[in-house]
Amino acid sequence: DEGVVRRDRFSGGPARSFLSSLAADERIFEADLEVDRAHVLMLAEQGIVDDETAGAILTALDAIEVDGHDGLPDGEDVHEAIETAVIERIGEDGGKMHTARSRNDEVATCIRYRLREDVLEAIESTLALRESLLEVAEEHEETIMPGYTHLQPAQPTTVAHWALSYEGAVRRDTARLLEAYDRVNESPLGGAAFAGTTFDIDRERTAELLGFEGVVENSMDASSSRDFLLETVQALSTHATTLSGLAEDVIIFANRGFVDLSDDYSSTSSIMPQKKNPDTLELVRAVAGDAAGAVQGLTTTLKGLPRAYNRDLQRATTHAWETVDAVTEASEVAAGAVATADWNEDVLAAEAGEGFSTATGVADLLAANGLPFRTAHEMVAVAAETGGDYDALAAAAEEVLEEPLESYVEPAAVEEALDPAESVASRNSQGGPAPDAVGDQLESAREALAED
Numbered sequence: 303d304e305g306v307v308r309r310d311r312f313s314g315g316p317a318r319s320f321l322s323s324l325a326a327d328e329r330i331f332e333a334d335l336e337v338d339r340a341h342v343l344m345l346a347e348q349g350i351v352d353d354e355t356a357g358a359i360l361t362a363l364d365a366i367e368v369d370g371h372d373g374l375p376d377g378e379d380v381h382e383a384i385e386t387a388v389i390e391r392i393g394e395d396g397g398k399m400h401t402a403r404s405r406n407d408e409v410a411t412c413i414r415y416r417l418r419e420d421v422l423e424a425i426e427s428t429l430a431l432r433e434s435l436l437e438v439a440e441e442h443e444e445t446i447m448p449g450y451t452h453l454q455p456a457q458p459t460t461v462a463h464w465a466l467s468y469e470g471a472v473r474r475d476t477a478r479l480l481e482a483y484d485r486v487n488e489s490p491l492g493g494a495a496f497a498g499t500t501f502d503i504d505r506e507r508t509a510e511l512l513g514f515e516g517v518v519e520n521s522m523d524a525s526s527s528r529d530f531l532l533e534t535v536q537a538l539s540t541h542a543t544t545l546s547g548l549a550e551d552v553i554i555f556a557n558r559g560f561v562d563l564s565d566d567y568s569s570t571s572s573i574m575p576q577k578k579n580p581d582t583l584e585l586v587r588a589v590a591g592d593a594a595g596a597v598q599g600l601t602t603t604l605k606g607l608p609r610a611y612n613r614d615l616q617r618a619t620t621h622a623w624e625t626v627d628a629v630t631e632a633s634e635v636a637a638g639a640v641a642t643a644d645w646n647e648d649v650l651a652a653e654a655g656e657g658f659s660t661a662t663g664v665a666d667l668l669a670a671n672g673l674p675f676r677t678a679h680e681m682v683a684v685a686a687e688t689g690g691d692y693d694a695l696a697a698a699a700e701e702v703l704e705e706p707l708e709s710y711v712e713p714a715a716v717e718e719a720l721d722p723a724e725s726v727a728s729r730n731s732q733g734g735p736a737p738d739a740v741g742d743q744l745e746s747a748r749e750a751l752a753e754d
């Protein structure tokens with residue numbers, strides 16, 4: 303068998319394990335069997351391989367599946383090892399399996415076949431997180447909390463408004479992953495090494511058998527492009543970045559006593575008995591670094607690769623597996639941590655007005671009563687220096703406006719603007735934190751989730 307002789311000649315040497323992707327290919331073992339089955343069936347249907355040989359190959363593939371990836375003979379990769387195993391089982395005719403294809407279109411098909419499943423799981427994890435966030439929002443539509451910019455108290459808001467801010471971002475993460483999925487879900491099989499084949503193959507048929515939505519038409523593109531990997535890893539990295547912000551917020555909130563994480567999502571210290579640490583969320587935060595690293599690694603590997611297939615591509619694939627696993631898990635953990643956390647409403651209410659966080663509302667009130675907003679801003683800023691309560695505002699009015707505060711606005715209205723809950727209730731612009739506005743946001747978020 304010349305093939306075997308040739309293979310032996312090229313399969314030894316000190317670079318053997320460096321060349322081999324067999325261990326990492328465990329991830330696409332099942333995919334490769336499915337791709338082999340579809341290809342062989344198509345070859346038989348097209349009369350390229352006789353039915354008897356095709357049947358024997360399919361039977362051998364079933365037996366190989368039972369033995370599992372660990373039962374494979376040695377090989378440079380899973381494609382070669384499975385082919386060798388087929389030949390070992392049914393003889394030289396097993397080599398007909400590789401008619402009209404190459405490992406180049408084969409591996410690209412296997413990666414897409416498996417990645418499809420993984421991306422769906424990642425999408426599921428984003429849906430679970432959105433569900434968790436919506437449940438928090440539904441439960442805490444009126445739970446006042448401090449809102450921050452620059453990590454400084456800024457304006458009071460609600461837990462629902464905060465949760466919906468992340469739901470919106472995760473909704474877009476879902477959309478990006480769905481889009482990536484569509485481009486992963488195309489079949490390169492039949493592209494062969496890159497240059498097509500003389501055999502009368504039916505690429506639409508293998509695409510259909512493998513559940514792909516059509517083919518990657520150009521055979522050189524099919525066998526050698528990996529932008530689908532990059533797009534997927536980028537979408538995952540974007541989601542991981544969203545997760546890292548969410549994790550950071552909850553870590554800070556736990557630190558301030560706003561929220562208690564469930565024990566299931568906390569960790570203790572091996573020395574300090576009193577400790578309850580947000581380790582799971584710290585790991586979620588860190589996954590964004592890994593994912594960003596994968597985008598970088600993959601981009602750098604793909605950059606400047608000439609057409610067509612180059613073995614560099616073997617090392618591109620693992621970035622996708624590592625990233626999709628880590629980000630999906632992080633997303634699931636974030637969903638669980640958010641769903642099980644307890645919000646301390648009293649602490650949140652007490653903190654919501656800290657740092658004169660209702661100042662903007664007071665300035666708005668003065669502006670609504672005819673004072674130019676910039677003048678109102680200046681006056682309230684002066685009041686902020688001296689405590690930011692009613693008396694401070696009254697004194698600032700005398701100083702800056704040279705008029706009593708009551709000549710602009712009723713004292714009761716000022717007191718109302720100074721109250722964090724009233725402050726939130728008054729901000730009912732579209733997308734704002736007032737319970738009415740949050741109700742509308744919840745409605746559109748629920749609709750979008752049901753659709754996705």
Ligand code: ARG
Nearest residue numbers: 323379405406409611615616
């Ligand atoms: N294991 C390779 C990969 O992951 C596929 C084999 C193609 N090898 C080749 N020498 N053309 O990309």
